[in-house]
Amino acid sequence: MAKRIVILGAGYGGVRCALTLEHEAKKGEVEIILVNKHNYHQFITQLHESAVGLSDERDIRVPLDEIFNGGRVKLIKDEILKIFPRDNSVILEDGNLDYDYLVVGLGSEPEYFEIPGLEQYSLTLRSLNSAKHIKTHIENNFAFYKNHPLHREFLNIVVGGAGFTGIELAGELADWVPSLVQKYDIPKKMVSVTCIEASSSILTGFDRHLVENAYRVLQDKGVRIITDIAIESVTADEVRLANGEVLKSRTFIWTGGMRANNIVSQAGFSAMVRGRAKVNQFLQSVDYPNVYIIGDNAFITNPDTGEVMAPTAQIAIQSGYIAALNILAEIRSESPQIFRPRELGRVISLGRNVAVGKIGKKYKTKGRAAGFLKEAIQWKYLYSIGGLKLVAKKFLK
Ligand SMILES: Cc1cc2nc3c(=O)[nH]c(=O)nc-3n(C[C@H](O)[C@H](O)[C@H](O)COP(=O)(O)OP(=O)(O)OC[C@H]3O[C@@H](n4cnc5c(N)ncnc54)[C@H](O)[C@@H]3O)c2cc1C
Numbered sequence: 001m002a003k004r005i006v007i008l009g010a011g012y013g014g015v016r017c018a019l020t021l022e023h024e025a026k027k028g029e030v031e032i033i034l035v036n037k038h039n040y041h042q043f044i045t046q047l048h049e050s051a052v053g054l055s056d057e058r059d060i061r062v063p064l065d066e067i068f069n070g071g072r073v074k075l076i077k078d079e080i081l082k083i084f085p086r087d088n089s090v091i092l093e094d095g096n097l098d099y100d101y102l103v104v105g106l107g108s109e110p111e112y113f114e115i116p117g118l119e120q121y122s123l124t125l126r127s128l129n130s131a132k133h134i135k136t137h138i139e140n141n142f143a144f145y146k147n148h149p150l151h152r153e154f155l156n157i158v159v160g161g162a163g164f165t166g167i168e169l170a171g172e173l174a175d176w177v178p179s180l181v182q183k184y185d186i187p188k189k190m191v192s193v194t195c196i197e198a199s200s201s202i203l204t205g206f207d208r209h210l211v212e213n214a215y216r217v218l219q220d221k222g223v224r225i226i227t228d229i230a231i232e233s234v235t236a237d238e239v240r241l242a243n244g245e246v247l248k249s250r251t252f253i254w255t256g257g258m259r260a261n262n263i264v265s266q267a268g269f270s271a272m273v274r275g276r277a278k279v280n281q282f283l284q285s286v287d288y289p290n291v292y293i294i295g296d297n298a299f300i301t302n303p304d305t306g307e308v309m310a311p312t313a314q315i316a317i318q319s320g321y322i323a324a325l326n327i328l329a330e331i332r333s334e335s336p337q338i339f340r341p342r343e344l345g346r347v348i349s350l351g352r353n354v355a356v357g358k359i360g361k362k363y364k365t366k367g368r369a370a371g372f373l374k375e376a377i378q379w380k381y382l383y384s385i386g387g388l389k390l391v392a393k394k395f396l397k
Contacts, residue, residue: 011105079092156247229243277297309341345377
């Protein structure tokens with residue numbers, strides 16, 4: 001009888017897993033069910049562009065039935081509420097689902113570290129809707145300022161966190177300012193973009209050379225970068241820092257911490273840092289061997305170096321692929337593959353057509369070439385998610 005494989009989440013990892021199963025499984029071998037709260041996949045890696053109005057719905061959302069139109073993957077659009085791994089079942093808003101194998105790829109949610117006011121007063125960048133919210137919020141603030149010129153805090157934008165999301169966003173915001181001030185007829189010198197980071201450097205974990213380049217590019221664009229100082233509290237109109245400085249601002253965007261989706265913690269899987277579930281080298285939960293955990297939900301280390309892998313789209317795609325192959329191997333009583341994450345490179349965009357990057361060990365660049373590289377990586381994601389069909393469709397758009 002066909003084994004039922006339920007995949008939770010149609011993000012980078014979940015879609016890759018379902019596509020691999022669809023492609024590799026023999027007829028009648030498995031039943032593949034993919035559950036997601038929306039009927040589309042989102043290219044989260046491009047959201048910083050949507051927050052300033054550069055990419056729209058067609059760039060960010062890909063309907064799932066365009067990706068899976070072969071018929072082997074059954075799509076369920078529903079909210080996942082709880083996983084009961086002991087009972088091999090998942091509770092959805094509209095019913096229950098039992099499984100033989102489960103793949104958990106529910107992505108991340110913001111981590112607020114119990115900083116007073118942070119959750120209540122910050123905007124976040126997690127979906128197209130949240131990106132649109134940031135854009136509208138900033139535009140409304142600029143419009144408000146025109147009629148209330150004593151309230152400079154409406155023109156100050158603060159980004160909390162200088163990892164790649166915060167840095168990419170700060171770069172886009174800085175490039176957006178000239179057109180914003182023109183639209184609302186406000187002197188440019190009245191507007192500020194500030195990025196705050198608690199650790200001693202921006203882009204922690206990145207090559208020093210790239211960090212220095214990024215720092216210089218952002219400063220040239222007028223971004224104020226504050227490092228080594230934690231945020232103490234946030235209110236509707238100010239951000240208080242641990243050194244006593246108070247930044248008056250009506251726009252605070254939090255990118256400084258992510259943790260695994262709460263559903264993963266609630267399922268009772270043994271967890272490591274920030275709720276990420278512990279997996280063995282084959283990506284099986286250490287608690288339940290018929291549950292595979294992928295992407296941002298898993299605490300993944302490189303088995304050869306012991307390095308803890310940062311949660312990224314590349315790792316999510318690779319883990320979704322290997323989880324699919326290992327489930328099939330188990331069903332066929334074959335040997336599973338050890339998951340060896342490969343980081344193909346890192347490219348960070350710093351606004352329009354500027355980026356810093358490193359591909360392999362050798363190639364370092366900044367400027368337009370890196371901007372094109374970033375674009376190429378987005379195309380690669382598109383290919384991994386939707387194959388040539390989607391690449392061609394987007395290219396011809
Ligand atoms: C702004 C931003 C920029 C980034 N840029 C880069 C980059 O340039 N390069 C890079 O490698 N990484 C980048 N990342 C990180 C990358 O996006 C994540 O590591 C990646 O998306 C993780 O993939 P995933 O499959 O684990 O989860 P996700 O892609 O987050 O997918 C999770 C899926 O689960 C669904 N879901 C969640 N909860 C439920 C529920 N209760 N019920 C039903 N469905 C649910 C969601 O709708 C989503 O479809 C960026 C992240 C952000 C936020």
